[in-house]
Amino acid sequence: MKVAPSGEVSKVTQLSDDAVLSRAAQGDQEAFGLLYERYVERIFNYIYYRTGNTYDAEDLTARVFYRAMRHIGNYHDRGLPLSAWLYRIAHNLVANWHRDNSRRKEIPLDEVIFGYHEGDHPEYELLQLEERERLLRVIRDLPPERQQLLILKFVEHMSNAEIGQVMGRTEGAIKSLYHRTLLTMRDEFETSLSKVQLLDEGEDSQAAENDITA
Numbered sequence: 001m002k003v004a005p006s007g008e009v010s011k012v013t014q015l016s017d018d019a020v021l022s023r024a025a026q027g028d029q030e031a032f033g034l035l036y037e038r039y040v041e042r043i044f045n046y047i048y049y050r051t052g053n054t055y056d057a058e059d060l061t062a063r064v065f066y067r068a069m070r071h072i073g074n075y076h077d078r079g080l081p082l083s084a085w086l087y088r089i090a091h092n093l094v095a096n097w098h099r100d101n102s103r104r105k106e107i108p109l110d111e112v113i114f115g116y117h118e119g120d121h122p123e124y125e126l127l128q129l130e131e132r133e134r135l136l137r138v139i140r141d142l143p144p145e146r147q148q149l150l151i152l153k154f155v156e157h158m159s160n161a162e163i164g165q166v167m168g169r170t171e172g173a174i175k176s177l178y179h180r181t182l183l184t185m186r187d188e189f190e191t192s193l194s195k196v197q198l199l200d201e202g203e204d205s206q207a208a209e210n211d212i213t214a
Helices: 006-013 017-025 029-051 054-074 082-101 110-114 122-140 144-155 160-167 171-213
Strands: none
Touching: 017 029, 017 054, 017 082, 029 054, 029 082, 029 144, 054 082, 082 144, 082 160, 122 144, 122 171, 144 160, 144 171, 160 171
16 A cells, blocks of 8 residues: 655645545555544444443454455445444444354443533432432343434434434435334333332232241
């Protein structure tokens, strides 16, 4: 691969993705390195929240950019940003990873959606713990496509239009999917909460009977 002259390095860093991509496609090593720097953290975060562990996320992230480097000469702009192309490569590699390893998709979304805030009282954390756990169970039971949507929305902070580019759908379709996902999560969470309440009521009733017969 070619290396940009030292006098051009600073100029390359100021170029748009399209301009840098054009140079990288011609074999400019410095240009591809810049694309790597711009997107490696975002791609790693995306993969991490699809796999749930750092080791595999690092390995798959490296594979994403290796595959991109191999095929960047064949990349054609079809109206999609470079980031969408990289996310699709990452999505395919993660899907193969899960299929090959027969692993359940465990997404640590609690680190993003909930998190622990400094200064929270222990009593408050205890009160919220059960609700967090129930909601996370609902999220992990969602189909992979809806889990991916939540990652792009909450982890990558993408707009519906950007998510549509990554997932190959229209902005309207993403809005609809997001709405249905929220409704499903609400219904499943309420069902889970009702089951817990019924269980608690049964335990209270049994305890009362024990007190009467004691």
